[in-house]
Amino acid sequence: GSSSHPDMRRWTPMPGSADADLLPELGTIRSRSRDLARNHGVAEGALQTQVDNVVGCGLRLKSRPVAKALGWDAEQAEEWSNLVEMRFAAWWNSPWVDAARTLNGDGLTVQVFRGAWINGAGLALPLWRPDPRAPAATCLQVIEADRLANPNHQPDTERLRRGIEIDEYGAPQAYWIRKSHPGDRFFWNGGFNCDAQRIPAYTEIG
Numbered sequence: 001g002s003s004s005h006p007d008m009r010r011w012t013p014m015p016g017s018a019d020a021d022l023l024p025e026l027g028t029i030r031s032r033s034r035d036l037a038r039n040h041g042v043a044e045g046a047l048q049t050q051v052d053n054v055v056g057c058g059l060r061l062k063s064r065p066v067a068k069a070l071g072w073d074a075e076q077a078e079e080w081s082n083l084v085e086m087r088f089a090a091w092w093n094s095p096w097v098d099a100a101r102t103l104n105g106d107g108l109t110v111q112v113f114r115g116a117w118i119n120g121a122g123l124a125l126p127l128w129r130p131d132p133r134a135p136a137a138t139c140l141q142v143i144e145a146d147r148l149a150n151p152n153h154q155p156d157t158e159r160l161r162r163g164i165e166i167d168e169y170g171a172p173q174a175y176w177i178r179k180s181h182p183g184d185r186f187f188w189n190g191g192f193n194c195d196a197q198r199i200p201a202y203t204e205i206g
Contacts, residue, residue, distance in 0.1 A: 023162055026120075030146065033118045047117055055113050058106030061088045087135065096134040099127050099141035111142050121145040123175070125199065147178040151196045163196065172201045 002008045014021075022029070036043040063084045067077035091097055092105035103111065108124070116122035123143040130137040148163030150156065159166055163176040176196040 019156075019161055023156060026162060027146075030119050033120075037114075037118050047114065050117060051110055051113060055106070055109050059092070059109055061085050061092070063088075090135040091138075094135060096131070096136070097139055099125075099129065099139045108140055108142055115142070115144065119145040121148070123148070125177075143177055144181060146183065147181055149176060149178050149182070149196050151176050151198070165198075165201075174201055175199045 003012075037047055038044070061084070063081040065072070065077050065080060067074060070077070072080070095101045095104055097103075097105045098108055112122040112124055123145060125141045125143060127139050127141055128137050129139050150160055150163055154160065156162060160176075164172055165174040165176070167173055176198055178196050
């Protein structure tokens with residue numbers, strides 16, 4: 001902590017909070033991180049190792065209801081578990097789980113994990129898109145963290161920081177999401193105008 005030692009006297013960083021230190025340069029940090037993941041073999045190898053060890057072959061549902069609390073016997077609980085796991089697998093292993101109808105659930109998991117590792121955040125919206133061909137109407141839309149932005153270019157405040165509304169305890173209350181990516185050349189005007197939509201962090205049912 002010396003301020004007079006020759007090796008330390010010129011090292012005087014500001015005592016900022018994590019948000020104060022990172023948010024002003026967040027765009028630059030993310031761009032550099034993505035560039036490393038795409039073009040640097042060591043960085044991509046480290047990321048792929050994390051994906052392999054954390055995500056592995058994907059997520060599998062193991063349904064274990066508390067039979068006694070539900071008033072069921074063991075046979076009823078087992079029958080219910082098998083049915084739920086079968087229906088979940090039919091949805092999770094199909095592209096109907098993806099709002100873009102491109103990836104299955106494991107593909108989305110890898111996408112979100114890589115996004116969190118590279119961008120510092122992973123974000124997905126649960127949507128309701130009924131389709132008679134789909135095993136379920138619920139689907140997920142993965143959102144890149146760059147689309148989180150304060151509406152109308154508002155500056156960060158105590159309760160609104162880079163598109164995330166928080167309460168007095170720091171808990172997210174809502175997310176402001178741009179309708180297009182700010183770096184998408186095909187929708188550049190939409191990103192530039194920062195036409196953001198407010199998405200509550202919680203619905204009426206939780």
